[in-house]
Amino acid sequence: MKAETKTQLISVGSVNMDPSLIHWLTIPTAGPGAGNVAFFFSSGGHRVRLAVKKESPLQAEMENGELVIRKDGVEIARGDIEEELIHCPEQAFITMCEKCVFDCKFCPVPKLEGKIKTMDEMLGMIGKANETGKMHAISITSGVEISPESEVDRAEELIRRLRETYSVPIGVSVYPTEDSTPRLKNAGADELKYNVETMDRPLHKKLCPDQDLEFILQSLEQGVEIFGRNKVCSNFIIGLGESDKSAKEGIEELVSIGVVPILRAAAKHPLREGELTVERPSAERLLMLNRFLREKLDEYGLRADIFKTMCLPCTGCDINPHSDLE
Template sequence: MDWIRLKARLLEVGSVRLSGEPAEPYISHSTAGPSAGSPGSLFFSDGGGRRVRLGINEASSIEIVHRGRGEADLFIDGSALRGVLEPAAHHCPRQAYITVSGTCIFHCRYCPVPDLPGRRKEVAEIVRMVEDVADRIDAIAITSGVASSIEEEEAYVLEVVAALRHFDLPIGVSIYPGPETPVRLHALGVAEVKFNIEAATEGIFREMCPGLSWDGIWEALASSVVLFGKDRVHSNIIVGLGETDDDLERVMEDLAAIGVIPVLRPLTPAAALADRPRPSAERLLRLHRVHERVLREAGLDPRRTLTMCAACTGCDLAPGRDA
């Protein structure tokens, strides 16, 4: 099985049983997004730079056996693959990907964060977190819930970014944007931004993310491309919210047309969508081919990405990086 097909199958299942030698140094815990509050996840790599992030679940049909020192064997559908477990610096390999506020006043239907006892990290705490892993990261990535208001959250994240500039590493930021968010982040030297439209259509967005503005996110994305430049602006689209493949093709084309790299994120069933299925491997492969075409025709290249999801690639099929 080639890597693309293997990864699509792994993303379809989304989890593994972990056995063998103790592997705690390789287990990551999320405080944001649909995986928040889960038992943890790990990154399995083929050893050649291609990786996939998988949740840990003792009931999974796929098994990873840790042989020690990060060496591991993956057993799937009667086949075995030798690889390695990659340690996450913070949240993912080679990045300090840090959630500022692990709580949120909004209630997106796919996200468990509002129902978890999250907290906001102090600026000094975040600086220490980066210091602790500075010798094994290539980038810093900042994301956040909305603790009290969009405006207050932005102001606090700007404080965090200002305090991290002295590390002289590319910084990516993914928060819910206000009208001036792109300008303010750019003025602080942020390298890349990711403002997530989340859903393939406005109707699904309004159903899934009550209280948030579809038009506002699109406006922030368009203005960001002017500021940050080609291959530096991204937007997640969740696959599995009830959209069609045609819906996804259209929204990818619309994003690429304004210079935004779309990131297709398979649904992690959680919160109000806990009973939804994950997208099938066949669908992910089909969409991957469309995704490749859309990016190629728009002249966009995720391989130039420095931070956040498109640089990590663990949770998605990533055109240009997964081959």
């Protein structure tokens, strides 16, 4: 599987297959893909996460111990179904709160009856993951149950307690508060992610009415000052109605302040039907924007392939411009 094939798979985002073939089926609980059954597919040093959907134009079946993916009867990729630890391979990726009071129009989480994990439950999950010997990092994310401040409180406590036991890298992704960045760093976090969602100002105001993009950008800039370069990233959804020009301007704005953007393909969800127009980006658009992103990262001296936690080392949902592109 080459980068072009991976972008083709991401642009579709799903396969039609027998779920019983998969031993590590999971249902994501955070972000636009929440609620979909998904698995990790690995081939030729590349990894992609695919949802299982009967209506997918891609067909997958096992042949001689490998998963073979075809479109219109033509093979496009073959490889392995990859074992997950928690949410992704080699990481204990914990969603503290699977609910959210923010009403971002592309995200199903506010519509789902997600759970809120207790501190003991999260510590227990990470302890079991560590016992496998396969845990190379811990990542923490969260919705917003009551307020961003309460989630930062919980993240800070969880990170402090984890640092008493574990020396692996810890990454954290929450909605920022006035003092969240120094608090999370002092607690023991190594990497930080505050999500802009979209850098198109009019779209952000429309689709994320409860969030303040300018405050998020200020917090990201502070994050680079406190955590350092190549330690701060941000999800940037592509396919919400932004133009290529807008996307490129947003990429350069983030990179210029030392932030590594993660270009996430927009996904339609039935719980958000009629609330927004989503056009999942084509493989060609994903490649074009990620090649532009790589140029800008190189120009500003940033790397996407040296992060240790969260989405950039996983690479399942996105193109990593340094590890996926030649």
